[in-house]
Amino acid sequence: MASWPRGNRAQRSHRTHRTHRTHRTLLAALVTASVAVPVSGAARPAAVPAPVPAALAPLRDHLTPAALDTRYAVNRAGIRAAERMAAGHGDHVRAAALRVMADPARRFLSFDGRDGGRTAEVFGDLARARRIAVLVPGSDTGLDHYARFGAGAAALRREMGAGAAVVAWLGYRTPATVSPAVLTAGRADEAAPDLRSFVGELAAAAPAARVSLLCHSYGSVVCARAAPGLPVADLVLYGSPGTGADHATALRTGATVWAGRGSADRIAGVPYGRLRLPFVTVGFGRDPVSEAFGARIFDAGGSAHSGYLRPGSVSLRNLARIAGGETRLDRDLAGTSTGEGPRA
Known part of the structure; x- marks a missing residue:
């Protein structure tokens, strides 16, 4: 009777144990998130009333300075109307956040205060920019806590220098960090068509500009869903839980795919993999900074999960250089970088 060599049996046993351990971890995370839903839902009010936003012409036809100023003014009026409605509803946190966003110096390409909020804010002179970075955020990003996202976009714009613009795209209903939604691609599938449409219009309106897509945390799942054929030069994944793909080529993009993770980022502890349950798939596949994924790795230093855009x-320096089309990136001299793939 034929038998497996002892080494093969040991390897098979190890693989089976590792797979079961990953599945148990994913299931534990799903159960924990399910228990936490009432708490996280209470902390993230999405039902604050807001007016229907004004209809706007397609961006591709209106990227002149005058047309953009008009568009910014329309959205500013919409933000102020949403602020009044939130205050009347008794939500002073939302009203205060909107009051800051309505500052005349702010530039919003779009604004919709309903269902937690959708925005696209410009940092820099979009009409004249030759390098444009579109930021896609991860979980727990919304109107109530928008300041950190906006501050990161502003820091990236300063680092990119003259001739650059950054668009902070909060164009989807982000999942709560502790929730079942953050473990599945459902929100990303909802968001991807809108991101594809936005980036497509932006690229068509600025054909001479280099457009890059920078995707943080769960935002990298959104970008992966939108990636096929998207007219961008770079697709940058940072602090990523995975993309739903096991290799960069599976994203079906002509863009250079980059990945980076800071040494202090807790996302390194997530169980990279997928678990197919009867009605849903949990997890997002291979770690994007692993050599097997095939992305070009950039040094993210000692960044924590929310610190990649810290001045x-x-x-921050490397994200700005990638978006600017530079090939010479910074190295972390302290030796705190992570990533198993080839260095840029």
């Missing part, structure tokens, strides 16, 4: 950081 003065290695991660």
Whole structure:
């Protein structure tokens, strides 16, 4: 009777144990998230009333300075109307956040205060920009806590220098960090068509500009869903839980795919993989900074999960250089970078 060599049996046993351990971890995360839903839902009010936004012409036809100023003014009026409605509803946190966003110096390409909020804010002179970075955020990003997202976009714009613009695209209903939604691609599938449409219009309106897509955390799942054929030069994944694909080529993009993770980022502890349950798939596949994924790795230094756009950081400098089309990136001299793939 034929038998497996002892080494093969040991390897098979190890693989089986590892797979079961990953599945148990994913299931534990799903159960924990399910229990936490009432708490996280209470902390993220999405039912604050807001007016229906004004109809706007397609962006591709209106990227002149005068047309953009008109568009910014229309959206500013919409933000102020939403602020009044939130205050009347008694939600002073939302009203205060909107009051800051309605500052005349702010530039919003779009605004919709309903269902937690959708925005696209410009940092820099979009009409004249030759390098444009579109930021896609991860979980727990919404109107109530928009300041951090906006501050990161502003820091990236300063780092990119003259001739650049950054668009902070909060164009989808982000999942709560502790929730079942953050473990599945459902929100990303909802968001991808809108991101594809937005980036397509932006690229058509600025054909001479280099457009890059920078995707943080769960935002990398959104970008992966939108990636096929998207007219961008770079697709940058940072602090990513995975993309739903096991290799960069599966994203079906002509863009250069980059990946980076800071040494202090807790996302390194997530169980990279997928678990197919009867009605849903949990997890997002292979770690994007693994050599097997095939992305080009950039040094993210010692960044924590929410610190990639911190002024003065290695991660911010490298994200700015990638979006600017530079090939010479910074190295973390402290030796705190992570990533198993080839260095840029």
